[in-house]
Each structure stands twice: as C-alpha cells, then as structure tokens.
Amino acid sequence: MNDAGNFQLMHFDKSIAIPGYFKSIEAIYRIVAQAAEGCGFAKSTIHLLQVAVWEAFSNIIRHAYGGEGIGKVQCHYSVDEQKMTIVLCDTGKEFKSIHLLSRDCIQPPQPFATGGRGLYLLDQIMDEIHYYRQNDSVNVFVMKKRLPSQSGVLANKCNK
Amino acid sequence: MRTSITDRGDIKIIEIQGKITIGEGDIQMRKAINEVLAAGSRNIVLDLGGVRYIDSSGIGELVSCYTTCNNRGGQLLICNIPPNIYSLLQLTGLLTVFQIHDSVEDAMQAFN
Numbered sequence: 001m002n003d004a005g006n007f008q009l010m011h012f013d014k015s016i017a018i019p020g021y022f023k024s025i026e027a028i029y030r031i032v033a034q035a036a037e038g039c040g041f042a043k044s045t046i047h048l049l050q051v052a053v054w055e056a057f058s059n060i061i062r063h064a065y066g067g068e069g070i071g072k073v074q075c076h077y078s079v080d081e082q083k084m085t086i087v088l089c090d091t092g093k094e095f096k097s098i099h100l101l102s103r104d105c106i107q108p109p110q111p112f113a114t115g116g117r118g119l120y121l122l123d124q125i126m127d128e129i130h131y132y133r134q135n136d137s138v139n140v141f142v143m144k145k146r147l148p149s150q151s152g153v154l155a156n157k158c159n160k
Numbered sequence: 161m162r163t164s165i166t167d168r169g170d171i172k173i174i175e176i177q178g179k180i181t182i183g184e185g186d187i188q189m190r191k192a193i194n195e196v197l198a199a200g201s202r203n204i205v206l207d208l209g210g211v212r213y214i215d216s217s218g219i220g221e222l223v224s225c226y227t228t229c230n231n232r233g234g235q236l237l238i239c240n241i242p243p244n245i246y247s248l249l250q251l252t253g254l255l256t257v258f259q260i261h262d263s264v265e266d267a268m269q270a271f272n
Contacts, residue, residue: 022183047244054215058182111257114224118216124251 015076020061020090021068025054028075032086035077039084040148049086049145052125055118056088056141064092064139079147083127086143094133095141101131162210163192171203171271172196173264177210180218189218193225193236202234205267209240219252226258235259237267 014031018024029050036046057073065071074089106123109116122129128144161178174192178184196204206225214222222238229236239261241249249255261267 022181044244044247048247051213051215051248054181054213058215058217062182108253111253112223112227114220115216117219117252121216121248121251 013078015074017072017074019069020065020071020073022058022061024073025057028053028057031075031077035079035084039079041084041145042148045145045148048125049084052122052143053086053088055122056143059118060088060090060092060139060141064090064095066093081147083144083146086145088141088143089134090139091137092139095131095139098131101129161188163188165192165196168268170201171205171268172201173205173207175207175210179213180211180221181213181215182217186218186221189221190225193228197229197232197234202229202232203271204229204234204236205261205264205271206236206238207240207264208238208245209242211242211245214245214248219248219254222258223254235271237261237270239264239267 076087126143130142132140164175166173237259
C-alpha cells in the first residue's frame with residue numbers, strides 16, 4: 001500500500017493512518033465520536049459528522065484509489081476555540097472536479113436521482129469543506145464544523 | 161446487514177437490520193425487494209427499525225427500490241425510521257418523496 005502523505009500545513013491534535021478498506025472507517029468513527037463528544041456535540045450531530053466523514057472516506061477508496069486495499073488514508077483532527085477540523089489525506093488520483101465543491105455548484109439532488117447525494121450531504125452537515133492537492137501527490141480533504149459552544153474553556157477541554 | 165421477509169396477507173414486510181452503505185447492505189436490500197416483486201407481491205412495507213447507518217449510496221438504493229416498486233405497479237411504504245436515519249432523509253429532501261409511517265401497523269393500515 002502507498003502511504004498517505006503527512007499533512008504539514010497546521011498542527012493537529014491527533015492523527016492516524018488506516019488501511020484503505022471500507023471496514024477501516026470504524027477507527028475514524030471512534031476518533032470523531034470521541035472528539036465530538038468532548039466538544040459537546042449532541043449525539044445526533046455526532047452521527048451526522050460520522051456520515052460526513054464516511055462519505056469523504058468512501059469517495060477516497062472508490063474514486064481516488066479506485067478500490068479497496070490500494071492505499072492508506074491519514075485522518076487528522078484538531079479543535080480550536082471555534083471549530084472542529086477533520087482532515088483526510090490520501091495519495092490516490094487527483095480530484096479533478098474541484099469546482100463541484102463550490103457552494104454554488106452543490107445543489108439539492110433531484111428527488112428520484114439514485115446518485116449525487118454524497119457531496120450534498122457533506123455540504124449540509126459540515127460548515128466548510130475544502131480540497132487541496134499537496135506537492136502534486138497528496139489529496140487533502142478538509143472538513144470543519146463549528147463547535148456548539150465556542151468557549152475557549154470547552155475547546156481546551158477537547159484538546160486534553 | 162440482514163433482511164427478513166414476513167407475509168401479512170397480501171402485504172410483505174421486509175425488515176432490514178444493520179448498515180445500508182456502499183458495499184454492505186445496499187445490494188441485499190435491492191435483492192430482497194426484487195425477490196418480493198418477482199413473487200408477485202405489490203404491497204411492500206420496508207421496516208428500517210434495525211438500521212444503524214445509511215450513507216448516500218444507501219439512500220440512492222432506497223430511491224431506486226421505491227421507483228422500481230412504483231414502475232412495477234407496486235407500492236413501497238417505509239416505516240420505523242430511526243431518528244438518525246430520519247435526519248438524513250430530511251437533509252436530502254426525501255421525507256416528502258417516500259410514503260413514511262411510524263410503525264408496521266400504521267403502514268399496514270395505510271394499505272387497507
């Protein structure tokens with residue numbers, strides 16, 4: 001398996017590298033749930049956060065790597081006074097349709113469409129989503145969610 | 161993911177348990193619906209009470225099953241939707257597309 005590159009642009013509280021299998025999502029679910037609980041997110045929101053991360057993760061396996069067991073995925077998260085940031089990195093194919101992540105392009109799917117809801121769900125659940133190609137080799141997908149309470153005390157608690 | 165099919169007269173209850181996500185559950189659900197339709201049943205209740213997770217692929221599969229039923233002259237009612245699944249259907253605007261009921265009994269009454 002290829003190693004997903006280390007994301008060097010900012011400090012993260014926790015990082016793990018997991019194999020690119022669908023079942024590996026459980027490890028990321030645990031990290032997201034633990035961090036989000038510490039931040040005071042409601043259970044219903046934590047579930048939505050897990051859905052968002054799953055959508056991003058399964059896109060990496062399906063589209064960036066083109067299948068299971070091809071490469072690793074690095075998951076990083078951090079919490080500051082205002083938001084929780086989750087970053088997924090992979091070394092798969094570049095995401096060429098970056099324009100699809102623009103808020104203007106993300107539209108509600110047609111009611112009877114069988115596809116096209118993944119990015120829409122991500123956009124609805126998270127407050128910000130960004131994509132970068134780093135060093136022409138690493139895909140960096142950043143998801144941010146504002147904390148339910150933006151007090152510094154709470155954020156400090158999350159970072160412990 | 162597990163599915164079980166129960167006969168209630170001319171109504172078939174399909175109970176889904178587990179995940180409806182890509183590679184896990186989405187195809188089984190489609191197979192269960194197709195099996196019921198192939199057996200000639202047209203009134204189907206999909207009980208989602210045991211579903212823990214659903215993703216965009218699973219939601220797409222739900223839509224596909226729903227339209228398949230309609231196209232074959234059947235009717236698919238969905239019931240027992242857990243709150244976390246309900247919120248995703250709400251986010252994707254599908255609550256007004258599907259025929260949703262609180263319980264199997266409510267769905268059966270709707271057929272009657």
